[in-house]
Amino acid sequence: MSISKLTSDKVKERADIVEVVGDYVPLKKKGQNMWACCPFHGEKSPSFSVSPAKQIYKCFGCGKAGDPIQFVMDIEGVGFQEAIRHLAGKYGIEVEEDEARTPEQNLEQNERESLFIALNFAKDFFVKNLQTEEGRSIGLSYFKERGFNPQIIEKFDLGYALDGWNHFLKAANAAGFEEEILLKAGLILQKEGDPNRLYDRFRGRVTFAIHNISGKPIGFGARILTKEKNQPKYINSPETPIYHKSDVLYGMFQAKKAIRDLDNCFLVEGYTDVISMHLSGIENVVSSSGTSLTEGQIKLIKRFTNQVTVLYDGDAAGIKASIRGIDLLLEGGLNVKAVVFPDGDDPDSYSRKVGSQAFQDYLKENSRDFIGFKIGLYQEEFARDPIRKAEVIREIVQSIGKIPDPIIRSVYAKEASGLLQIEEEIIHSELNKSLIKSQKDHFKKVKEEAEAEEKLEELVPSHVQVSFLEKLSIHEREILRLMSLYFSESLDDEGKTVLEYLLSETLETKFQTANYERLYTLFKEMTSKSLVSDLKSLLSKFPNEKKSEIIDLIQQKWEISPHWTGRHGILVPTEKDNLVTSSYRAIIWYKKRYVEKLMSEASQNIKSAEMNKEDFDRVLILQSIYLEVKKVQMLLSKELSIVYG
Missing domain, CATH: 3.90.580.10 (Zinc finger, CHC2-type domain)
Structure with missing residues (x-):
């Protein structure tokens, strides 16, 4: 539909x-x-x-x-x-459907939508399996042992994959799903060497549905409950067109509102950690699902808050191995705190051990900013080893150097100075060295990339015409920008609009940049059919894929502060105040570049005719064309007050 x-x-x-x-x-x-x-x-x-x-x-x-x-x-x-x-x-708008699609039209749905449908079917299948005899005795009993109630099971779409080679595949086939889509969704596997042998990816495991930010299932994690030596404890969906592990955080769909409302995100390691915290009344929690934290996941958190609290299991060696994630969070512009649980505990086990209220109290009382957390982590080591203390100071300084905000960097430098009992000037000195090194490394990388690009350009043959086309493209864009931004603004007493003027002055030419020519053609078609009164109605006339190009033309990065007029009494003229001049100059510049392109083509034609020893009369005709075009170019240059030698 x-x-x-x-x-x-x-x-x-x-x-x-x-x-x-x-x-x-x-x-x-x-x-x-x-x-x-x-x-x-x-x-x-x-x-x-x-x-x-x-x-x-x-x-x-x-x-x-x-x-x-x-x-x-x-x-x-x-x-x-x-x-x-x-x-x-x-x-709250009621969705009305057009007439039902034919089976042929359903088959033509794009791949992404088909994958979403298949994964949603799989989610429902696994959830329903909890009501089977096998599902109740194995899957549901496991969830109950963890303290997961029916509400939390439903909230997270927890399920069970039956133990067998093709329970899911048979159900999906019966529902009409194509095996190609099931393979692309990562729900089934193909036996190596036998393309006709297909079987379920998830078998005999409890399942954790992974949702995208709008709540659609995009993948699964699955935990085995038996102690088979040749089987991993967890298996996960593979990368697919709709599931990119590096951009997904487990629980973000269920957590996003709480994260925004509370302005803080708890970051844990596993699926059950997230669910246990929800049971304890803490909903602003997500998990990287056992993978190393990525830039994409950090950007996802930053959509909703700048505050992150990382929860670590009570294992010092494990903490030190994963502490690099804090530097990544700092580099991403997030404010970082950390909580460490008692040795041998994780958020899941500790919340079940002490209960909801005590768990929440523990988080509040033991939350430390990353400086205090890092120093506390290594305190015993450097207390008995001055050399180790120097190394820790450098590590702390490197972490502070990751922070993009200079004021926050300065605050943390002062705090580190007090906690490490070292002069603040030394911290700042080391911090400056670290920042200078980072800047040098960045500059070196940019320089190397630029040099590589220059070498690549040397391999591309240069033609005189290319430079003219590049110049012409700039002015084609400017005309389209004025058309888009001021299309309905009047230029004279007769009511001629900017759009009408610019179209009338360019109708006999053809834009040389393909994208700009397509937009220009759309403007012509639009004005021949109907009038538009505002930007919203203008955008509605363009195909969806062209809207971003129009917006790219009209949205301005900088705007004049109202304080110039309101506070200082200084009237700053804007482009809109003098559209006649802006439109006229845009046309003259465009025509000048267009004529320069014609001159280049005429010059090339003359050279070609002379090299091919064509008849003298043809060469004279070509030369006269060049001179006529040159006259037009000089008139346009004069109009723009440009002096040529």
Whole structure:
């Protein structure tokens, strides 16, 4: 079933860009726009801009741009229909379906949607297995032993994979799923050397559904309950088109609201740690599921909070082996605290041992910032070894150096000085050395990349025409920018708009940059069919894949502070105040570059004719064409007050 146009239109009308983006990242107002660190790439200072007036977003770092629907598509990794459903649910809009699809149309659904459907079927299958005789005696009894009640089992979609080679495969086949999709979803395996032998990946194990941030199952973790020596304790879904382990945190779907509300994220190691903490009344918790912390997972946390508390098992050797994760969190711009449980305990075992209230009290009383935590971890070692103390100081300084905020770095340097009983100047001196080394390493890397790029460019033959095309592309973009940003603004008393003027002045030319020519053509088609009155209606006229290109043209990184006029009484002219001049100069520059391209082509034609010894009359004709074009170029240059020698 596909969503009706009426439903899509209601969603487009109701969806507010600030509300939609605000569900995923904390926004701060600066000028007329809202700003945040981009949720699509790692950055330390905000370059992600949200415009309430234009109802669009734009990242000036990675280039991502769009409207509320595109944002949901980008951040959830779903198609247009799924994004509409998501927003309809958010705003309480009833979803109306068009006529049912034919079987052929269902088969043509894109691969991602098919994978989501297959994984959801698997989740339901594993959950229902808990009600079978085998599931009750093995899977359900295990969960009850861990203290998991029916509500928590349902909340996390816990299940059981029956012990057998093809229980799931048979059920999926009966439901009409293609084996190719089941293979791509990581739900079944193919026997090596025998492509016709297929069998279940998960067998005789309890299952933990892994959800994406909107709650869709994208993979599974599965724990064996017997003591088979040749079987790993846990197996997990493989990488698939919709499941990338490095970008996923277990429990984030269930935790995101609590993380945002409490402005803190507890980070643990395993599935059962997350679930046990929920049982103890602590919901702002996620797990890296036994894998090393990644940059993608850190960015995911940063969407909801800047505060992280890492919970460590009471095993000193294990803590020291995994402490690198703290430096990664610091480097990602997060404020880090840590809690260590008594020796031999983890969050799961300790919460069951002491009960909910005592567990919560322990977390509050034993939470330490990363400086105190790290120093305490090595205190016994350096108390009896001065050389080891020097090494620890350097390790602490390196961690502080990972912090992007200079003020926070300074605060931690002062704290480290007191805890280590060493002069603050020495800490700052070592910190400066560390920062200088990091900057040198970064500069060296950038330099090496630039040199490699230059060598690569040397291998590409250069043609005179390429430089003209690059110059021309800049002015094609400028014309499209003015069309997009000021399309309905009047230029004269007769009401001629910016869009009408720019189109009338360029109709006899063809944009040389393919993407720009396609956008230009869309503008022509749009104006020939209907008028638009505002940016929202303008964007609605463009195909979804072209909206981001339009937004990329119109969203501005910098804006003039209102304080210049309001506080200082200084009137700062804007581009909009003088659209006549801006539009005219854009056209003259474009025509000048276009004529330069024609001159280059004419010059090449003359050389080619002379080399091929074509007749003298043809050479004269080509030369006269060149001279005529040159005259036009000189007139345009004069108009722009450019002097040529």
